[in-house]
Amino acid sequence: MMKNRKPDGCREVLKLKIAIVTGASSGMGREFALQIPQMYKNLDELWVVARRTDRLKSLQEQVKIPVRIFDGDMQRDYIFEKLQRELDRRQADVRMLVNAAGYGKIGNVSDIDLKEQCGMVDLNCTALTRMTGICLPYLSKGSRIVNLASAASFCAQPGFCVYAASKAYVLRFSQGLAAELKKRGILVTAVCPGPVRTEFFDRAGALAASEKEALCAEPEAVVTQALTDSVRGRSVSVYGAAMKGSRILSKILPDHLLVWGMMKINHADI
Secondary structure: OOOOEOOOOOEOOOOEEEEEEEOOOOHHHHHHHHHHHHHOOOOOEEEEEEOOHHHHHHHHHHOOOOEEEEEOOOOOHHHHHHHHHHHHHOOEEEEEEEEOOOOOOOOOOOOOOHHHHHHHHHHHHHHHHHHHHHHHHHOOOOOEEEEEOOHHHHOOOOOOHHHHHHHHHHHHHHHHHHHHHHHHOOEEEEEOOOOEOOOHHHHHOOOOOHHHHHOOEOHHHHHHHHHHHHHOOOOEEOOOHHHHHHHHHHHHOOHHHHHHHHHHHHOOOO
């Protein structure tokens, strides 16, 4: 019997090994799209998702494996429907899913446009959950999910309230999902960086304090550690001593002290 045949004599269907990265047009998502093919040599294609088509085409020219572009708004149904059809049609084996799409707005809840606040929840939480759910049937033993959370998820943050809460969801969702998928041999890692030098703050607003600017990390280093932590099977990836210290403090200090501290750091008008 030929090696590529099933017991019933039918020829084995060779699945397309892919990685999927959302938010791939800039920042952390773009950096993941650049680094993943360097670390995982057996991928057939990289699928990238974002709104800005021109940015994705530029990225396509920089990646050495075939890149399939899915340009669209992840707060709309059509992009998910298109992905679902392609996953089915191409018999995809999703070796890695990176949920990097998201945004934040600095400011008090009373001062930020309500549509922007709900948009944060839609993109950071709902779209991430939907993308994960669509891809789950196409993940197999050894596959990995990497979700972009934030060090902001470690405690409530006056002045950055909705964003921090949305990233707390991502962290807890990832930890729970990791436990659910353990028997399938699928690893889930929540990435929790502090400030990263990307376009994030162009939309979020200026950093609230000079201390945060001093703590800004480079996206290349954060992504390299995140991928390394994913390979090692770590459920949470935290870059830098300062952010690791913040995580420890969030487990030790009472909530009211943490909130008071973040209010001072973020200069929240409370």
